[in-house]
Amino acid sequence: MKATLKDSVIATAEAEDLVMIEGNRYFPPSSINxxxxxxxxxxxxxxxxxxxxxxxxxxxxxxxxxxxxxxxxEAVERVGRDFAEFVAFDRTVVISE
Known part of the structure; x- marks a missing residue:
């Protein structure tokens, strides 16, 4: 998966490494540029x-x-995975495969 804005790739990670919370994909910190x-x-x-x-x-x-x-x-328990420092993006950033 890629997070792109203005033709620049901000993050790249395998789909299984992302955490989905409330419709937002959170990228692991190691995947962020x-x-x-x-x-x-x-x-x-x-x-x-x-x-x-x-x-x-x-x-x-x-x-x-x-x-x-x-x-x-409680949030980590609810999500089922520790998402500390994982990064999500607003709708101006395009998330694609």
Missing amino acids: WSMLDSSPTVSTCPWKGQAEYYSLVGGPKDVAWAYIAPNA
């Missing part, structure tokens, strides 16, 4: 997953990706 992302000051809190930190594409746009650095233990 971190040179393309900058940390953002934006944070949000999900009532069951915990606090998410955001990332912007270098050169824009802002806040196109997020990750739960330390998800709630």
